[in-house]
Amino acid sequence: MFVDLLHNICILLLRRYRNKGNHMSTKYCNSCEDDATCPNFHAYIIELDRSVLDETNFPYEGELPLDKKVFYVGQTNHSVECRYFQHTAHRSEDNQYDCTCNLGVNPNNKIVRRSFPKRVTYVNRKRDNMLFAKELFAPNLFNLNYNNPTVIKALPGSGLTYIGSAKDESKKSEEIETAIGEQLRSMGHAVYWN
Ligand SMILES: [Zn+2]
Numbered sequence: 001m002f003v004d005l006l007h008n009i010c011i012l013l014l015r016r017y018r019n020k021g022n023h024m025s026t027k028y029c030n031s032c033e034d035d036a037t038c039p040n041f042h043a044y045i046i047e048l049d050r051s052v053l054d055e056t057n058f059p060y061e062g063e064l065p066l067d068k069k070v071f072y073v074g075q076t077n078h079s080v081e082c083r084y085f086q087h088t089a090h091r092s093e094d095n096q097y098d099c100t101c102n103l104g105v106n107p108n109n110k111i112v113r114r115s116f117p118k119r120v121t122y123v124n125r126k127r128d129n130m131l132f133a134k135e136l137f138a139p140n141l142f143n144l145n146y147n148n149p150t151v152i153k154a155l156p157g158s159g160l161t162y163i164g165s166a167k168d169e170s171k172k173s174e175e176i177e178t179a180i181g182e183q184l185r186s187m188g189h190a191v192y193w194n
């Protein structure tokens, strides 16, 4: 009995140790790790406060049923967490933030100062700093059949790149963003994507 217990504890510890050595994905991407993001494309879904329907010209006609939600769908080659930060963070005077993402040029995840991208009004309105973003989701929300990374980038020198391949990868990522947006819309939600 005691030996069995000891045996089980040993297996648990071993598993934990192995998991540490192996890959630990994040909540939003199977290939990203907390301290080492993957260089691939990601999709994400942000739930927005319903007030965005009245406060802005959000593209939705009619009265949104109470059991439906408002979403923004995006795609990025940053980590989903970093992109959400860019969407929602308070912007300091120099309009820059710390990014440690591996965009293909930062494989060691060093801290790089980057300029915030243009704000998306429906997520974080500039005029009055109105934050409509409520919660961040991976693209498998409601069992949608999408997982991160959505598009795996071919590594330079792998023999898998060709002229225009980076453009094609980025286009594919945008197509997946659109497909997610359209599926959410077909479920009756109010959805915007770029
Ligand atoms: Zn990733």
Ligand SMILES: [Zn+2]
Residues within 6 Å of the ligand: 078, 079, 082, 083, 099, 100, 101
């Ligand atoms: Zn980043």
